[in-house]
Amino acid sequence: MRLNTRKNWAAVASLATIALLASGCSSTDTPAASGEAGGKVSLTLATFNNFGYTDEFLKEYTDANPNVTITHQQAATAPDARTNLTTRLAAGGEGLADVEAIEIDWMPELSQLPGAFVDLESPDVEGRWLSWKEDQGRTPDGTLIGYGTDIGPQAVCYREDLVKAAGLPSDPAAFAEYLGGKDATWDDYFKAGHDFVAKSDSAWFDSANAVYHSMVGQVENAYEDPKTGEPVKLADNKVIQDMFTNVLTESKDLSAGLTQWEGDWDSAFQNNGFATMLCPAWMTGSIEERAGGVTGWNIADVYPGGGSNWGGSFLTVPATGKHTEEAQKLAAWLSAPEQQIKAFENAGTFPSQTKAQTEKALLDSKNDFFNNAPTGQIFSSRAIALNDTKPIFRGVNYFTIHTAIQNGITRVDVNKSQDAETSWKGVLTEFSELGF
Amino acid sequence: MSVQTAPKPVQEKEKTSRRIAFSQKRGKWDVQLSPYLYISPFFILFAITGLFPLAYTAYVSVHEWHLLLGQGKFVGFQNYIDVFNQPTFWKALRNTFSIFLLSSVPQVIVALLLAAVLNANIRAKTFWRMGVLVPYVVAPVAVGLIFSRLFGDQYGFINAILGLLQMDPVAWHSEVIPSHIAIASMVNFRWTGYNTLIFLAAMQTIPKELYEAAIIDGAGRLRQFISITIPQLRATLIFVIVTATIGGLQIFDEARVFDAAGTGGASKQWITVTMYIYDLGWGNQKNFGRASAVALILFFIIILIGILNFAITRKISDSGSSKQGKKSKTTISKATRTK
DSSP: OTHHHHHHHHHHHHHHHHHHHHHHHHHHHHHHHHHTTTSOOEEEEEESSSOOOOHHHHHHHHHHHHTEEEEEEEEEHHHHHHHHHHHHHHHSSSTTSSSSEEEGGHHHHHHTTTGOOOOOOOOGGGOOOHHHHHHHHHHTOOOOEEEEEEEEEEEEEEEEHHHHHHHSOOOOHHHHTTTGGGOOOOOHHHHHHHHHTTOOEEEEEEOOHHHHHHTTTTTTTBBBOTTTEEEOOOGOOHHHHHHHHHHHHHHHHOOOOOOTTSSHHHHGGGGGEEEEEEEEETTHHHHEEEEEOOOOEEEEEETTTTTTTHHHHHEEEETOOOEEEEEEEHHHHOOOOOOHHHHHHHHHBBOOOTTTGGGGHHHHHOGGGGTOOOHHHHHHHHHHHHGGGGGOOOOOOHHHHHHHHHHHHHHHHOOOOOHHHHHHHHHHHHHHHHHH | HHHTTTOOOOHHHHHHHHHHHHHHHHHHHHHHHHHHHHHHHHHHHHHHIIIIIHHOOOOOOOEEEEETTEEEETTTTTHHHHHOHHHHHHHHHHHHHHHHHHHHHHHHHHHHHHHHHSSSOSSSHHHHHHHHTTTSSSSSHHHHHHHHHHTTTSSOHHHHOOOOOOOOOOOOOSSSSHHHHHHHHHHHHHHHHHHHHHHHHHTTOOOOOOHHHHHTOOOOHHIIIIIIIHHTTTHHHHHHHHHHHHTTTOOHHHHTTTTSSSSSSSOOOOOOHHHHHHHHSSSSSSSSSHHHHHHHHHHHHHHHHHHHHHHHHHHHHHHHHHHHHHHHHHHHHHHHOOO
16 A cells, blocks of 8 residues: 555556667667568567576577577566556557467457457467367467467376375375276265265365366356357356355365465465365476475376366467567477477476377476376376367356356355355356346 | 847836836746746646546546457446446445554554654664564565465464464454454554654654653653643644555555455455456456446545545644643643742
8 A cells, every 4th residue: 555556656667667668679670670581580478487488498499590589578477467468458469579478268358359369370280289279279260379388187186195094095096096087077076085084184175166166167168158158147057056056065074165375275285184186287386385295195197077177378479569470480489399398397387289298208207296106197198188078168258257156165165154055146146246 | 028128229217127127027927936837747747647547537437448358338327337236346345444444543553652662762772663664674475475374264373372272263264354354454564663653753853842841740651642742743643644544545455465366355355445446457357447437436435535534634633722722821820820
């Protein structure tokens, strides 16, 4: 408050100055670039978190293409990058990088602006990605606007020691079989959970919302009509209501009642708070960060309800860029299997390319924190399993509605301030506030 | 004017008198206009960065407006009607006032008491004075981290202590009032020291003679504080209260970092009006029309409270000065009596 807002303004002002300076610089470059083909081209690449694109890595490209220089802007977190991207898009595309990294969750809103991104369709990249990943990179009308980089195929991470102490089959293969093996269902997962909590003080999973998030992620048309893109009236959406009730009923004894990324969730890792977690490839790092000193984590090559993907990114080329052709070339190079394997070695981002799935570097990768689980093999097998699933439709309002339902689950699972029925009514109120 | 008149042959006397007249006029302009000229940069800047956005917000608020898709059709006051019909808006308003009262009132009182203690003759003065400012230097995000450990529901520090004392844990993130207390304490942690220093600075300008006279009159510490320190601090108090009100009604950071999602809780237990604006405009809805409507409503609320504040403080200062008048009379009568 007070001075803080003033500070924020100062930050905004200084940012604006930097942006002005930067745009000033780039405009001085233009005459040279547009003057003759093959002249100097300077490209900006905007990513967030850690894509594994180190300076040395990018140097490989500039060495091969001496006329190109790359400036890499790295935002600390994805929300920062998202705010930056949407604000600049709202301002007509001024100041956007030549190659902008985006997350899968931003796709629905960005698809509303089909003209803002270059159509990246090209024979060179045909069949490069796992088919479901490539579909995610397309707008509803089928235009390819994003080249896939990494993915978040999900497996089940679990505490081998706690499971063993409860007298259940605990080594990865046996545990995967116990959860239902190849055709595991959510009911199998819950049933195993009831067996477990009967003999242990720990909960079965961390958060009812995490489970719901995964379950609804396997529904083809969860909240919206794929033909019109219009939201389905939530009061009439029996599938979702049943899922909501089901998750909350099962969570009564299975859930640790936590919210992911909260302080309590962090602490629970150190306190044997729960025994299993649905975990995408990138979550292994987050678990290790919080569970330091806890031995016994392992990963089972199984997933309830077939397969699931959580997260993953794309590279897009904003149409307002000065060198869209060069930018597309860079994006194509970055998202090629060879480069993504290197990015995986640099930062652990799981590659989305078909060819990369059989790469030795990936298949041989192990995670010693998870008792040397062959993470490369497990997540690769989970990623390929997703090819059999049907494409999921997520319209513009998907996350708005999703948030309303997640709030409802939190009220019951975490806050314990309402029962499932009352909370569902609250969800319907929140839905009506959205004014569809 | 002088250029036109100069070449004309004019009588000496008249010429000088005219010159004097002009320079006088210029001097008059100088006195009358230059103050406005000197403060004009602020107002020109304000017009660009304050007034224009304000007017534009009003313009946006009567349209359908999407962050990415831009301007839609004119809808009149529909956005305002929608906002007033949303329970979330009223919750946000309730939370804002509740957090504002829970933070500002204790903050000003504690800052005043701390300043009084720091103003007293204590050892290592500078150390203590700098000490109260340390929380202000800590980055808000770090404060958020620390307090999220303190106010954890299951594994929080405070609940652990309550557990040791055989008391029930407090549901900081579920219930309305506990969540407000937690957020208010975050605000207070940051701002009490800042206000303390402002009070301390003001206290040091109070003439020592007043205290000496009071001591001779036999007034104790408490009496001195109530009868001298507080009345003398009136101007500073008004300043601190006004800034605390404006800041308090715009609480954002602390409430936003109170949980990981930053949307004010599952039943919107601690969403504030500014968070609501952010959520409408930049959250999933990207509805700038409604966000602008709420922003303008907040603007008018702040103006209203500002006027209220002004009226109350003027009343207090009026009654204060009349009291002081009485007091001086009594001291005079006392003085005459002692004579």
